[in-house]
Amino acid sequence: GAVVSQHPSRVICKSGTSVKIECRSLDFQATTMFWYRQFPKQSLMLMATSNEGSKATYEQGVEKDKFLINHASLTLSTLTVTSAHPEDSSFYICSARVASGSRNIQYFGAGTRLSVL
Amino acid sequence: AQKITQTQPGMFVQEKEAVTLDCTYDTSDQSYGLFWYKQPSSGEMIFLIYQGSYDEQNATEGRYSLNFQKARKSANLVISASQLGDSAMYFCAMRPRSGSARQLTFGSGTQLTVLP
Numbered sequence: 712g713a714v715v716s717q718h719p720s721r722v723i724c725k726s727g728t729s730v731k732i733e734c735r736s737l738d739f740q741a742t743t744m745f746w747y748r749q750f751p752k753q754s755l756m757l758m759a760t761s762n763e764g765s766k767a768t769y770e771q772g773v774e775k776d777k778f779l780i781n782h783a784s785l786t787l788s789t790l791t792v793t794s795a796h797p798e799d800s801s802f803y804i805c806s807a808r809v810a811s812g813s814r815n816i817q818y819f820g821a822g823t824r825l826s827v828l
Numbered sequence: 829a830q831k832i833t834q835t836q837p838g839m840f841v842q843e844k845e846a847v848t849l850d851c852t853y854d855t856s857d858q859s860y861g862l863f864w865y866k867q868p869s870s871g872e873m874i875f876l877i878y879q880g881s882y883d884e885q886n887a888t889e890g891r892y893s894l895n896f897q898k899a900r901k902s903a904n905l906v907i908s909a910s911q912l913g914d915s916a917m918y919f920c921a922m923r924p925r926s927g928s929a930r931q932l933t934f935g936s937g938t939q940l941t942v943l944p
Contacts, residue, residue: 754934819873
């Protein structure tokens, strides 16, 4: 299947710092990418839809100024957690959709485990 | 709005046996896609299998098959000849194939443990 690369896989930071997470589509172009957050033992929660060349669409309850999304090219979307606090500690995972005939399969990155001290 | 229900928080299966993971869904859309993903403890989400709502045959991918019963709105995943490496969290998901809200909706997941 298509490859989505996410970096870093794990980050530990101090409270108040900003953390940038990168999501790349390696062998296809992705006009749309998705950012999810997952708490332990729970399902994925969609945070925002990242659109190449335009503003991201955020889900209700997700702070736009807290979670900055930039989709500057057809292969790269970034999520920046600004002024991180311990409650932002979570597993963040990105995804990109690939059209294949009548199917649109969504492939995921390996995720980023963020720990804010 | 779509809703996915996975009623089995945890399942156990003996190695080499088959196991069925349940998934039911609710949607008002006529055209949609159903997906199963596997999430091992490492966290990555691995795409397993896809079923389109208008596909006449049940999808199969190697040891994975999808028992799609449209009238009952169920899309159960069947894993044949279970292996120890199949131990993971499994998520059922769906997405409408038209409209603006074409986002994946996930179920709560089923933790599968394969016993040696």
